[in-house]
Amino acid sequence: MIRPSEDNQYYELHSPTAMPKASGFLWNENMMIHMNCRGYAVSQFMQPEPSKYSHAPNLEAKTFMQPEQPYYAHHPGRFVYIKDEESGGLFSAPYEPVRVLPERYTFFAGKHDIKWLVQHDGIAVEMKLGLSKNDPFELWTVKVANQGRAKRKISVYPYYTVGYMSWMNQSGQYHEELQSIVCSSITPYQKYKEYDKIKHLNDKTFLLADKAPTAWEVNQEVFEGEGGIGNPSALEGDTLSGSDARYEMPVCVMQYKLELEPGDETELRFIFGAARTEEDIAAIRRKYFQPGTGGSDGFAEAEAEYAAYVREGEGCLEIDTPDKALDNFANHWLPRQMYYHGRTNRLTTDPQTRNYLQDNMGMSYMAPELAREAFLTALSQQNASGAMPDGIILHKDAELKYINQVPHTDHCVWLPVCLVTYLDETDDYSLLEEKVAFADSPELATVSRHIDLAMEWLLKTRDERGLNYIEQGDWCDPMNMVGYKGKGVSGWLTMASGYAFRVWGDICQNCGRMEEAALYRQRAEETNEIVNRYLWDGNWYARGITDDNVPFGISSDKEGKVFINPQGWSLMCGAADEQKKAKLMQAVTEHLESPYGVEKLGPPYTAMREDVGRVTQKHPGTAENGAVYNHAAAFYIYALYLADEKDHAFDLLRRMIPGPDQEDLERRGQLPVFIPNYYRGAYRQIPRTAGRSSHLFNTGTVPWVYRILVDGLFGLKGERNGLRVAPRLPSDWSGVSVKRSFRGAELNVSIKRYKGIAAQEVYVDGELAEDGLLAHLETGKHYEVLVKIPG
Numbered sequence: 001m002i003r004p005s006e007d008n009q010y011y012e013l014h015s016p017t018a019m020p021k022a023s024g025f026l027w028n029e030n031m032m033i034h035m036n037c038r039g040y041a042v043s044q045f046m047q048p049e050p051s052k053y054s055h056a057p058n059l060e061a062k063t064f065m066q067p068e069q070p071y072y073a074h075h076p077g078r079f080v081y082i083k084d085e086e087s088g089g090l091f092s093a094p095y096e097p098v099r100v101l102p103e104r105y106t107f108f109a110g111k112h113d114i115k116w117l118v119q120h121d122g123i124a125v126e127m128k129l130g131l132s133k134n135d136p137f138e139l140w141t142v143k144v145a146n147q148g149r150a151k152r153k154i155s156v157y158p159y160y161t162v163g164y165m166s167w168m169n170q171s172g173q174y175h176e177e178l179q180s181i182v183c184s185s186i187t188p189y190q191k192y193k194e195y196d197k198i199k200h201l202n203d204k205t206f207l208l209a210d211k212a213p214t215a216w217e218v219n220q221e222v223f224e225g226e227g228g229i230g231n232p233s234a235l236e237g238d239t240l241s242g243s244d245a246r247y248e249m250p251v252c253v254m255q256y257k258l259e260l261e262p263g264d265e266t267e268l269r270f271i272f273g274a275a276r277t278e279e280d281i282a283a284i285r286r287k288y289f290q291p292g293t294g295g296s297d298g299f300a301e302a303e304a305e306y307a308a309y310v311r312e313g314e315g316c317l318e319i320d321t322p323d324k325a326l327d328n329f330a331n332h333w334l335p336r337q338m339y340y341h342g343r344t345n346r347l348t349t350d351p352q353t354r355n356y357l358q359d360n361m362g363m364s365y366m367a368p369e370l371a372r373e374a375f376l377t378a379l380s381q382q383n384a385s386g387a388m389p390d391g392i393i394l395h396k397d398a399e400l401k402y403i404n405q406v407p408h409t410d411h412c413v414w415l416p417v418c419l420v421t422y423l424d425e426t427d428d429y430s431l432l433e434e435k436v437a438f439a440d441s442p443e444l445a446t447v448s449r450h451i452d453l454a455m456e457w458l459l460k461t462r463d464e465r466g467l468n469y470i471e472q473g474d475w476c477d478p479m480n481m482v483g484y485k486g487k488g489v490s491g492w493l494t495m496a497s498g499y500a501f502r503v504w505g506d507i508c509q510n511c512g513r514m515e516e517a518a519l520y521r522q523r524a525e526e527t528n529e530i531v532n533r534y535l536w537d538g539n540w541y542a543r544g545i546t547d548d549n550v551p552f553g554i555s556s557d558k559e560g561k562v563f564i565n566p567q568g569w570s571l572m573c574g575a576a577d578e579q580k581k582a583k584l585m586q587a588v589t590e591h592l593e594s595p596y597g598v599e600k601l602g603p604p605y606t607a608m609r610e611d612v613g614r615v616t617q618k619h620p621g622t623a624e625n626g627a628v629y630n631h632a633a634a635f636y637i638y639a640l641y642l643a644d645e646k647d648h649a650f651d652l653l654r655r656m657i658p659g660p661d662q663e664d665l666e667r668r669g670q671l672p673v674f675i676p677n678y679y680r681g682a683y684r685q686i687p688r689t690a691g692r693s694s695h696l697f698n699t700g701t702v703p704w705v706y707r708i709l710v711d712g713l714f715g716l717k718g719e720r721n722g723l724r725v726a727p728r729l730p731s732d733w734s735g736v737s738v739k740r741s742f743r744g745a746e747l748n749v750s751i752k753r754y755k756g757i758a759a760q761e762v763y764v765d766g767e768l769a770e771d772g773l774l775a776h777l778e779t780g781k782h783y784e785v786l787v788k789i790p791g
């Protein structure tokens with residue numbers, strides 16, 4: 001059984017083997033931990049670049065967070081071995097590494113903590129992982145209880161992976177006075193200039209205990225002996241040997257010998273994470289484990305502070321629909337995931353510009369003051385030419401890394417596309433008047449002027465036909481060889497520019513810049529003509545045209561025939577008329593829709609296409625090569641709502657969330673506590689793996705799904721003069737209730753079908769609202785809104 005807990009604070013899973021990769025994640029201002037149900041963990045903290053304190057057993061590559069990370073026996077983990085001192089029986093909680101199937105098992109993926117309850121052989125083990133609001137370490141509570149009728153003598157061994165810390169220097173030992181295992185290392189470097197940076201790093205990994213252990217082990221090899229991690233030799237002895245690690249791989253294991261009468265329970269608390277010095281660890285110990293004046297409990301206070309921090313990430317919608325699983329996801333997990341993105345910038349110091357802008361589009365719904373700051377930060381890094389950089393630098397020591405060193409041409413598009421959500425939500429048009437400098441010029445210009453320049457840049461970087469150059473990529477990062485010779489163009493980007501002009505034109509109109517409004521709307525119209533002249537392939541739109549003037553994403557292609565992005569965005573920019581719309585939707589259904597959502601392209605490429613690029617080299621059905629890439633799927637769904645295709649849109653939206661039936665959950669392999677960046681696609685070619693989650697919870701999908709709910713499904717979108725009500729419920733819903741917070745007002749909206757009415761009618765506190773516009777809403781007030789829809 002997989003279900004939400006009664007208070008909706010957790011999602012529960014009752015087997016460690018049904019969905020072995022099922023997981024939850026926690027983050028704070030400085031770290032993130034992705035915890036799977038069997039006890040494996042991926043954690044990292046910022047200093048300011050992402051770093052680890054719990055490593056793999058071999059040299060790990062430093063890279064961005066990866067989808068479909070493999071787990072293996074020595075994968076970093078957090079486990080508790082339990083040994084019966086009399087019978088010698090051994091098991092481990094939550095499940096790894098001993099892999100004895102417990103009699104009862106529950107994994108609770110929570111919002112502000114992650115828990116397990118494991119019962120085996122008369123012993124109950126409760127494990128809880130929490131975080132503090134700021135510190136780079138984990139707060140663990142382990143409770144062990146005797147559930148049987150006889151007294152039990154057991155040893156409890158908490159195990160925390162330290163792994164291969166450094167090829168230059170690594171060691172570890174137990175410190176009596178700290179009641180802590182402290183492992184030390186030096187972050188490897190070679191250029192002397194780096195010394196200045198590395199000398200300040202938190203290079204120690206520590207495990208701090210609130211109760212003194214009976215014994216400990218700090219040497220991975222000694223601990224495992226010949227038995228290996230699944231049956232460590234060290235557990236055969238009476239007590240752990242207490243050895244240290246001297247340029248040997250460290251581990252943090254402690255032993256607690258317990259004698260438990262029936263019903264007895266022992267609680268142990270641990271802190272595991274990164275620190276710089278022993279003094280720091282001593283201070284952590286004082287703060288968290290030594291009662292303050294009046295007996296205050298630093299550990300519990302930190303947990304409570306963290307819970308409050310997570311609760312701040314509230315959305316502006318609370319929904320009650322016939323679809324309870326959707327309600328659970330939209331009310332509890334979706335805003336949380338969106339908040340995670342906005343607060344952490346995906347744990348990078350140089351987020352990709354488009355990601356940064358879209359993540360802050362999401363923040364417009366929950367922390368608009370942060371979104372405002374972010375838009376200003378992004379614009380301050382724009383060039384005077386109008387060009388936006390590939391990444392936004394968020395720390396003085398940060399530099400553009402990885403994909404941000406590859407020129408992509410779409411970043412300007414996201415400015416109006418994301419900003420409009422902020423404006424709709426807040427009506428803060430004063431932002432457009434703020435003055436900001438440029439990356440390459442101290443000259444101050446208003447936000448409006450900056451965005452004009454961005455639009456002009458998109459108009460300048462077009463070929464003689466009026467199609468936008470792609471260089472080494474657009475939204476699709478790995479589409480790197482369509483235009484690297486300087487000629488190839490992106491069909492999608494041309495449409496997206498058209499859409500950006502249209503949105504920007506509307507914004508200009510709203511703030512009285514009538515000339516600009518007319519100009520950008522005209523550019524949008526012209527762009528649509530260009531799109532239809534060069535990109536329509538008869539039944540759908542092409543993805544682009546290569547350096548050698550070869551259109552691709554067209555019917556004569558064997559692979560990569562249809563791409564989702566140009567289809568959806570042609571609806572958004574208004575290029576597709578009714579006839580084209582019907583045809584392209586038909587093509588999408590035929591070539592790209594699957595039970596797990598709509599695929600990004602199809603059929604997936606099976607071999608390198610040198611005039612398209614490395615996207616074609618990704619495994620078929622993964623990531624951008626034909627997975628159900630949820631970010632792209634969300635664009636399409638948003639477009640379907642704009643095009644008033646409400647049933648189709650809802651159907652695809654629903655497929656984005658794992659479940660609700662068990663079979664679907666197991667196939668995805670993921671709990672519905674986040675939307676992953678993709679589900680495996682290639683449904684028609686490789687059905688065996690289709691639907692499988694990537695488990696990567698960094699994705700631009702979430703703000704778009706939120707926007708789909710606000711603007712599309714529930715139709716409660718802000719505009720200059722108030723809130724426009726225009727719900728687009730699926731036909732088989734008779735009604736819903738929605739709580740909507742909007743500019744400080746609280747609205748209880750009830751949307752119901754009524755027989756005998758021809759068009760929607762909206763009443764606010766009993767009064768008819770013309771055109772469904774709720775104007776004059778006041779901050780701090782409550783409103784009852786009744787929406788009658790025909791049905």
Ligand code: CEZ
Binds near residue numbers: 354624677
């Ligand atoms: O990264 C995402 C980007 O963060 O891919 C999206 C893009 O729009 C986002 O901005 C689509 O390409 O370089 C690679 O091949 C990576 O696979 C990235 O494309 C991808 C990763 O999955 C990271 O999330």
